[in-house]
Amino acid sequence: MSDVADIIIIGSGASGAAAAWSLSQDKSSRIVCFEQGSISNSSDYPTNSTDWELSRFDKSSFDPNIRKNLADYPIDDSESPISIANFNGYGGSTILYSAHFPRFHPSDFRVKTLDNIAEDWPLNYSQLNPYFDENEKMMGVAGLVGDTSYPEYKSLLPPVPLGDMGQEMAKAFNKMNWHWWPSYAAINTDKRKNRANCINLGPCNIGCSQGAKGSVDVTYWPLARLNGVEVYTESRVYEITLDSKGLSDGVLYIDKNGNDCKCKAKIVILACSGIGTPRLLLNSKSSAFPNGLLNDNGLVGKNLMLHPLAYVEGVFRKDLKSSIGPHGCCILSQEFYETRPEHDFLRGYTMQILRGVPPIETATSGYFMRQLSIGKSHHKDFEKLFNHSAGIAIISEDLPEEHNRVELDFENTDSFGMPGVKVYYEMNDNTKKILKHGIKMSKEIFSTAGAKVTASFAPVKNTGWHLMGTARMGEDPKTSVVNKYGQAHQVKNLFIVDSSVFVTSGAVNPVATAQAITLFACNHIRKNISSVSNPL
Amino acid sequence: MIKIVLDTLIPGDIKLKMPSASILDFNTYKIKHGIQQIVIDFLFELTKISNNQFSRDFNELDEDQRMKVLNVCKLKNIRLFSLFLKHVFRAYYSDKRVLSILKVGSSPPFPDGNVIEEDDWTILLPVYERGSIYRVLDED
Numbered sequence: 001m002s003d004v005a006d007i008i009i010i011g012s013g014a015s016g017a018a019a020a021w022s023l024s025q026d027k028s029s030r031i032v033c034f035e036q037g038s039i040s041n042s043s044d045y046p047t048n049s050t051d052w053e054l055s056r057f058d059k060s061s062f063d064p065n066i067r068k069n070l071a072d073y074p075i076d077d078s079e080s081p082i083s084i085a086n087f088n089g090y091g092g093s094t095i096l097y098s099a100h101f102p103r104f105h106p107s108d109f110r111v112k113t114l115d116n117i118a119e120d121w122p123l124n125y126s127q128l129n130p131y132f133d134e135n136e137k138m139m140g141v142a143g144l145v146g147d148t149s150y151p152e153y154k155s156l157l158p159p160v161p162l163g164d165m166g167q168e169m170a171k172a173f174n175k176m177n178w179h180w181w182p183s184y185a186a187i188n189t190d191k192r193k194n195r196a197n198c199i200n201l202g203p204c205n206i207g208c209s210q211g212a213k214g215s216v217d218v219t220y221w222p223l224a225r226l227n228g229v230e231v232y233t234e235s236r237v238y239e240i241t242l243d244s245k246g247l248s249d250g251v252l253y254i255d256k257n258g259n260d261c262k263c264k265a266k267i268v269i270l271a272c273s274g275i276g277t278p279r280l281l282l283n284s285k286s287s288a289f290p291n292g293l294l295n296d297n298g299l300v301g302k303n304l305m306l307h308p309l310a311y312v313e314g315v316f317r318k319d320l321k322s323s324i325g326p327h328g329c330c331i332l333s334q335e336f337y338e339t340r341p342e343h344d345f346l347r348g349y350t351m352q353i354l355r356g357v358p359p360i361e362t363a364t365s366g367y368f369m370r371q372l373s374i375g376k377s378h379h380k381d382f383e384k385l386f387n388h389s390a391g392i393a394i395i396s397e398d399l400p401e402e403h404n405r406v407e408l409d410f411e412n413t414d415s416f417g418m419p420g421v422k423v424y425y426e427m428n429d430n431t432k433k434i435l436k437h438g439i440k441m442s443k444e445i446f447s448t449a450g451a452k453v454t455a456s457f458a459p460v461k462n463t464g465w466h467l468m469g470t471a472r473m474g475e476d477p478k479t480s481v482v483n484k485y486g487q488a489h490q491v492k493n494l495f496i497v498d499s500s501v502f503v504t505s506g507a508v509n510p511v512a513t514a515q516a517i518t519l520f521a522c523n524h525i526r527k528n529i530s531s532v533s534n535p536l
Numbered sequence: 537m538i539k540i541v542l543d544t545l546i547p548g549d550i551k552l553k554m555p556s557a558s559i560l561d562f563n564t565y566k567i568k569h570g571i572q573q574i575v576i577d578f579l580f581e582l583t584k585i586s587n588n589q590f591s592r593d594f595n596e597l598d599e600d601q602r603m604k605v606l607n608v609c610k611l612k613n614i615r616l617f618s619l620f621l622k623h624v625f626r627a628y629y630s631d632k633r634v635l636s637i638l639k640v641g642s643s644p645p646f647p648d649g650n651v652i653e654e655d656d657w658t659i660l661l662p663v664y665e666r667g668s669i670y671r672v673l674d675e676d
Contacts, residue, residue: 050630050635050643051631053629053630054569054626057626105670105671106672106673107670107671107673110673114671114673124673125673144660146660146664148663148666148667148668148669148670149668149669159655161652161655162652162655163653166655167655170659170660173663174659174662174663177666179663179666179669181660182655198649199642199649200649201641201642201649202641202650319639323640323641324641324652325650334669334670337669337670338670338671358640359629359630359634359635359640360626360630362629363625363628364622364625367621368618374545374603374606375544375547375603376547376599378545378547379552379554380549383552386638386639387639
């Protein structure tokens with residue numbers, strides 16, 4: 001079976017969806033997207049049921065090795081202190097993300113120039129700025145303009161409410177004279193674009209049955225499909241093929257009926273995440289690229305960055321109804337984001353204030369952190385914890401190092417026999433110092449807020465959502481895989497638009513920046529469609 | 537025996553109006569989540585310990601003795617104990633009757649959701665007055 005398209009997009013997640021919408025503004029092209037997972041139906045999301053919290057332990061787990069959907073591939077992360085988290089399906093990991101949506105900072109693109117570490121990016125904040133704006137409009141991002149830790153934002157939806165706990169934490173930050181700001185959240189705080197507004201339920205990260213959370217299945221995709229983009233779900237691409245001139249001529253994939261198929265195209269766009277993208281490239285071997293596509297410099301899969309996280313939990317005396325409201329989005333502080341001479345580390349971190357955890361997690365973590373007993377005192381202990389707690393997640397800048405990498409795992413294959421992934425990752429000393437500092441400062445802020453610290457640790461195991469750096473961009477083909485437009489140095493009609501291309505990690509959630517880069521790249525493709533399609 | 541085990545782990549609290557975990561339909565939970573073997577192993581372990589320590593079955597012990605047996609079990613086989621306890625917490629704190637007593641906010645199906653009061657953003661004045669804190673680059 002064979003088919004012909006103009007543009008193929010592999011992956012329907014955050015970047016694939018943004019690419020589809022952007023490119024589909026030129027309606028003369030036939031654009032086809034292949035997605036290995038299926039479409040989630042919001043009426044089936046666990047939040048429609050009272051026992052929703054149980055779903056985190058099986059079908060809505062963000063660990064593919066627990067979830068084990070047909071679309072999931074094995075990820076062996078036993079050689080990493082951080083487990084990989086993702087979702088393979090229409091909308092990608094945005095289905096399960098918490099919708100935190102801060103941008104990278106201007107300094108994030110210039111770490112070599114400013115701090116003499118890692119590499120500068122081949123583009124800068126100013127170049128991305130219009131695409132940040134455009135993306136925030138498309139995704140529906142709530143927040144407040146005027147943040148002193150960023151250049152000016154143009155406009156945002158009304159911020160997600162702080163709630164009583166957020167107010168207490170804000171007062172504490174003010175007492176310390178530290179920066180804080182309401183979270184940037186891809187959450188509809190007003191009814192918008194035929195989507196309902198957020199009703200402050202809490203568990204955004206098992207799928208939002210309201211459709212208030214800006215996952216791309218409800219933001220970019222409806223518009224891209226109206227523009228004619230075709231999406232083939234449950235269709236697993238296992239190889240990107242090349243023609244005799246060394247250009248990509250399409251992909252090989254298994255369709256939903258198990259048929260082995262080929263789809264030809266003039267342009268191929270990869271958007272499979274910092275793990276899925278190198279997996280597919282490494283699996284696409286040919287005489288021109290015997291070690292995997294674009295891997296002649298050995299960089300595909302290398303420089304994996306995961307944003308190691310520290311976590312500190314505080315418990316207040318008062319009932320602050322802290323479990324009410326979008327769990328991940330309340331306040332962020334970027335007081336310690338930038339390099340400071342008095343620190344023993346370079347770069348920095350974001351402190352993300354998280355709302356209180358739901359009942360099962362309160363009981364379980366409370367017991368294992370020795371804050372809650374079994375037997376007679378159980379309920380009294382529970383009452384002191386539930387709705388009284390808050391968390392601080394410290395997101396550290398992660399620096400690129402070649403030994404942190406993903407490789408194909410031929411011993412563990414997916415349901416179609418394609419190799420899984422083996423992750424090798426170690427935290428470096430700079431990151432460890434950042435996390436240590438973040439824990440210390442979080443304890444200070446909780447103490448100022450009058451909360452008792454009940455837990456603090458780093459790194460947090462199950463937090464490997466932010467998958468970056470494994471096919472990085474740069475000007476020099478010897479030290480990078482793609483250029484600033486995501487265009488492969490070695491195969492000019494092949495583009496990578498997900499966070500694989502990140503040169504450094506920043507210290508914020510990457511999705512806003514990944515999508516801005518996607519829009520920047522796709523704008524370039526649209527403007528240069530004929531030369532990009534026929535680069536020789 | 538399972539009812540007594542559940543009641544020992546999470547007894548009722550009249551003052552707080554919280555029911556005992558023995559109200560749970562743990563049998564259905566056990567089958568739904570495929571933990572039959574864990575339950576069998578855990579009950580077997582408790583029976584063994586209670587007979588060793590008190591020469592009686594777990595059912596026949598008073599509350600203090602049952603707690604002692606549970607603590608010995610925890611020390612002897614922390615993995616099994618933790619696994620079983622996690623499932624008891626999961627079953628108990630996902631039960632509709634329990635959630636309706638806790639202040640968990642709106643529960644599905646959701647007519648209205650939860651209302652959070654509007655914020656007074658003058659609270660941000662100190663942050664704003666401090667001025668910008670990001671690094672300005674020449675190129676920007």
